[in-house]
Amino acid sequence: MLTLQIVLSGVLLGGLYACMAISFSVIWGVTGLVNLAHGAMILIGAYFSWWLHVLTGIDPFLTIPLSAGLLFVIGYLLQRYLLERVIRASLIMTLVLTFGLNMVLVNILLQLFSADVRAVTMPYASAALEVGGLRLPWTRIAVFAVALGLTALLHLYMSRTRSGNAIRAVAQNPRAAATLGIDARRVRALAFGIGAGLAGAAGTLMAALYSFSPITGDSFTMKSFVIVLLGGLGSMVGTIVAAVVLGVCENLVSGLGAPGLRDAVSFLMLLAILLARPRGLFGGRHAGEARAR
Amino acid sequence: MFLAEKASACPARSRRRAVFGVAAAILSTAAAWLPSAHAQQQPTITFGAALSLTGRVSTEGRQVKVGYDLYVEEINKRGGIKVGGKPHRVEIKYYDDQSDAATSVRLYEKLINEDGVKLLLGPYSSGITFAASAVTEKYQLPMVAAHAAASNVYARGFKHLFATLTPVDQYTANMIRMASQASPKAQRVALIHENALFPQAAIDAAERQAKAAGLEVVYKEAYPTGTKDFAAMIEAMKARNPDALIAGGYTGDMIVLARQTSEQKVPLKMIGFTLGPTLPGFVEALGPRAENILEPVQWTSDMPWKDEIFGWTAAEYASLCRERLGRECDYHPPQSTAALQVYQRAIERADSLDPKKVRDALAQTNIMTAYGPVRFNEMGQNIAKGMSVVQLQNGKPVVVFPVEGAKARFVYPMTAR
Numbered sequence: 001m002l003t004l005q006i007v008l009s010g011v012l013l014g015g016l017y018a019c020m021a022i023s024f025s026v027i028w029g030v031t032g033l034v035n036l037a038h039g040a041m042i043l044i045g046a047y048f049s050w051w052l053h054v055l056t057g058i059d060p061f062l063t064i065p066l067s068a069g070l071l072f073v074i075g076y077l078l079q080r081y082l083l084e085r086v087i088r089a090s091l092i093m094t095l096v097l098t099f100g101l102n103m104v105l106v107n108i109l110l111q112l113f114s115a116d117v118r119a120v121t122m123p124y125a126s127a128a129l130e131v132g133g134l135r136l137p138w139t140r141i142a143v144f145a146v147a148l149g150l151t152a153l154l155h156l157y158m159s160r161t162r163s164g165n166a167i168r169a170v171a172q173n174p175r176a177a178a179t180l181g182i183d184a185r186r187v188r189a190l191a192f193g194i195g196a197g198l199a200g201a202a203g204t205l206m207a208a209l210y211s212f213s214p215i216t217g218d219s220f221t222m223k224s225f226v227i228v229l230l231g232g233l234g235s236m237v238g239t240i241v242a243a244v245v246l247g248v249c250e251n252l253v254s255g256l257g258a259p260g261l262r263d264a265v266s267f268l269m270l271l272a273i274l275l276a277r278p279r280g281l282f283g284g285r286h287a288g289e290a291r292a293r
Numbered sequence: 294m295f296l297a298e299k300a301s302a303c304p305a306r307s308r309r310r311a312v313f314g315v316a317a318a319i320l321s322t323a324a325a326w327l328p329s330a331h332a333q334q335q336p337t338i339t340f341g342a343a344l345s346l347t348g349r350v351s352t353e354g355r356q357v358k359v360g361y362d363l364y365v366e367e368i369n370k371r372g373g374i375k376v377g378g379k380p381h382r383v384e385i386k387y388y389d390d391q392s393d394a395a396t397s398v399r400l401y402e403k404l405i406n407e408d409g410v411k412l413l414l415g416p417y418s419s420g421i422t423f424a425a426s427a428v429t430e431k432y433q434l435p436m437v438a439a440h441a442a443a444s445n446v447y448a449r450g451f452k453h454l455f456a457t458l459t460p461v462d463q464y465t466a467n468m469i470r471m472a473s474q475a476s477p478k479a480q481r482v483a484l485i486h487e488n489a490l491f492p493q494a495a496i497d498a499a500e501r502q503a504k505a506a507g508l509e510v511v512y513k514e515a516y517p518t519g520t521k522d523f524a525a526m527i528e529a530m531k532a533r534n535p536d537a538l539i540a541g542g543y544t545g546d547m548i549v550l551a552r553q554t555s556e557q558k559v560p561l562k563m564i565g566f567t568l569g570p571t572l573p574g575f576v577e578a579l580g581p582r583a584e585n586i587l588e589p590v591q592w593t594s595d596m597p598w599k600d601e602i603f604g605w606t607a608a609e610y611a612s613l614c615r616e617r618l619g620r621e622c623d624y625h626p627p628q629s630t631a632a633l634q635v636y637q638r639a640i641e642r643a644d645s646l647d648p649k650k651v652r653d654a655l656a657q658t659n660i661m662t663a664y665g666p667v668r669f670n671e672m673g674q675n676i677a678k679g680m681s682v683v684q685l686q687n688g689k690p691v692v693v694f695p696v697e698g699a700k701a702r703f704v705y706p707m708t709a710r
Contacts, residue, residue: 002528002529002532005528006524006525006528006529009524009525009528010525013522013524116572116573116574117544117545117548117572117574117575117578118574118577118578119545119548119549119552119574119578119579120578121552121578121579121580121582123580123581125552125555125556125582126555126556126558126582126710128556128557128558135557135558137556137557139556140524140556209522209549210521210522210545210549211544211545211546211548211549211578212545213545216519216521216545219519219521250522250525251522251524251525252525253525254516254520254523254525254526254529255525255526255528255529256525256529258514259514259515259516259517259520259525259526260488260514260515260516260517262516262517262520263517263519
């Protein structure tokens with residue numbers, strides 16, 4: 001029973017991981033940027049929801065559209081006016097720029113909100129679904145459901161709409177897309193905005209579960225990076241599966257083995273997948289390689 | 294008309310004011326010279342300290358200086374320290390280590406070699422004290438530190454290092470005592486700590502203390518720094534059915550731990566964290582779920598201690614300190630003041646300023662300060678003063694242990710969360 005409980009709570013954790021990782025994956029897949037400011041964007045979402053909650057008492061779940069919207073605008077503008085400049089530069093240049101961006105954002109957060117640790121605890125935090133000796137807190141179920149819901153929405157958008165198709169076209173082959181009259185710069189800004197918006201939503205979800213301070217973002221970037229590589233760049237299903245697998249593995253190690261090895265697990269899994277299947281679990285040919293050049 | 298008159302009067306007035314200003318400046322310079330001329334007649338004891346007055350830990354570093362200065366002002370007001378029948382003025386030579394251990398080492402070398410200081414006071418933080426005390430040990434000069442709780446600072450067999458604060462391996466002792474004295478006893482104890490030096494030392498000690506008190510340690514695990522989610526650990530812990538949880542780590546981790554024990558409804562009777570509940574953000578982050586959580590603290594103004602040198606109670610000290618700092622003082626200043634009082638007693642007892650004799654007298658220290666009693670073990674740690682324990686009650690930390698200083702009754706078992 002303990003094992004089942006631990007596995008289920010790992011699955012729920014995987015939902016949040018998936019939301020974070022997919023936002024990272026969209027940006028990477030479409031613009032080719034490994035966004036080292038990803039964690040900072042998640043934190044902006046978290047702080048925004050926390051701030052609204054402190055100001056008005058609003059439930060963080062209700063602020064998801066707002067934090068996603070805020071980050072969409074920030075992301076769109078950043079890509080359009082800053083990151084677009086290095087889109088054809090070497091990988092190292094893009095890393096340097098997003099690394100610097102990360103520092104700027106973290107320091108803005110430090111100025112605005114100080115280094116004190118924050119968290120939002122709603123009165124219903126202890127309410128849980130109890131079935132046959134299992135106990136799943138509603139907050140976690142909600143986070144899982146919202147995270148997967150957002151991912152599904154993103155999937156629909158990408159496959160059913162014209163601009164979604166344009167984004168996919170640019171991801172697969174920017175030159176061919178351009179010959180078809182797609183404005184690649186606008187599309188990249190749109191994709192970055194969507195990715196950032198999803199990061200903002202993930203930040204709000206994170207704030208509903210964990211504590212955070214301006215310096216805690218980098219671990220999210222790391223985790224997202226590992227999950228995207230595990231699942232395969234460009235594969236939404238792969239990312240979700242990898243996120244859930246990682247969540248369950250981490251939980252099993254912490255709950256039944258040695259919690260100290262928790263982080264080692266994700267990196268061992270990454271190492272194994274890179275050796276055995278460099279494209280990741282579900283990695284296709286396109287997205288990764290279009291950008292590998 | 295009136296305005297014009299006023300305007301024309303202005304230059305004359307400001308000239309006059311300038312003359313006054315110069316005169317006042319000359320007078321005040323002369324006045325400033327007077328006491329120091331006087332001081333040259335009176336022998337002086339000079340202590341040396343490099344403090345973190347700028348940089349990462351400067352907030353704490355400045356508080357240390359407040360504690361040192363409070364003592365210097367008071368003792369000089371009372372005629373100074375008597376050595377060989379003659380009262381000596383007290384002075385402290387300060388430097389700023391910029392919160393950096395390497396700089397601190399350089400500055401202590403400078404204090405000893407260039408400024409000729411023989412009696413050293415400690416810097417701020419375990420890490421910097423660790424480095425700086427190696428310098429004083431090398432020159433075989435005493436250092437009375439006030440701000441290094443990590444046990445590795447004292448585990449090097451140093452003979453010249455002493456510290457007024459309660460060391461980290463005593464942090465949990467009183468919480469374990471409370472667990473074993475509670476009724477019904479908190480028999481089954483779970484221990485969780487971050488995989489970092491300080492929390493590990495505290496929680497390892499808790500395990501020893503719990504076993505010595507006849508309690509059962511049913512769960513003990515470390516988690517890596519940066520862990521965000523404790524759900525799995527808490528499930529595993531819950532399955533062992535603990536009565537008490539004692540944990541140590543970063544404040545953010547403790548917030549999540551407290552919340553998740555509530556999410557998973559672990560029926561705990563008491564929760565104690567080595568750090569967190571009294572820090573800003575903890576109560577705000579957890580709301581009612583922070584209620585009744587315990588934290589050991591070095592000192593509060595509620596403590597029943599009365600200084601044997603100046604006659605200050607802890608409360609009186611707190612109000613003096615508040616005047617000086619401009620806000621409520623935490624344990625940093627009294628812990629610093631105590632370091633100088635320890636020195637004073639040792640110098641008086643040795644009746645000498647010879648660092649060797651002072652060192653031997655320091656080892657025999659047994660005094661009461663507003664910060665609490667001070668007595669050193671062979672490693673130089675203060676073993677006389679335990680940690681007080683505060684409990685969050687209605688969102689405010691109140692002392693509940695030891696009972697003599699307690700402002701409120703220990704709420705046990707804690708309210709259901």
